[in-house]
Amino acid sequence: MTNPGTSAGRKRSPKTDDKLVLALLQQPTLDKAAAAAGISTATAWRRTQDPEFQDQLRKARREAFSQSVGRLQQAGPAAVNTLLRVMADPAAAAASKVRAASQVLEISVRAMELDDLEGRIARLEQDQENRPA
Helix, strand or coil, rough: CCCCCCCCCCCCCCCHHHHHHHHHHCCCCCCHHHHHHCCCCCHHHHHHCCCHHHHHHHHHHHHHHHHHHEEEEECCCCCCCCHHHHHHHHCCHHHHHHHHHHHHHHHHHHHHHHHHHHHHHHHHHHHHHHCCC
């Protein structure tokens, strides 16, 4: 008889799952992640087939990505300054100036579109809240 929530009667180890999730975030292959987590590749593969483990891994990937985006946002002012400096530098190559100007415009348009969407979503949410039940 198998245990609920386990594969073929094997008991899951939350500690091992945590190690495997971390290893999957850090290693380029399943083989290397399994080795880093101290389990066999077959065991690692079986764990990755479990929907609960997939959810755990997905959440960890989202968190790691969110942290990366946060770091990029912190670097935003320096990136903008660099683009503006290249764009205005009379000694810069024309191609570099055009590329910098293009990036400034493209990012500005995207920011405006996102701001518009945010406003529209806020209005829709407000309208939904104000509707009679």
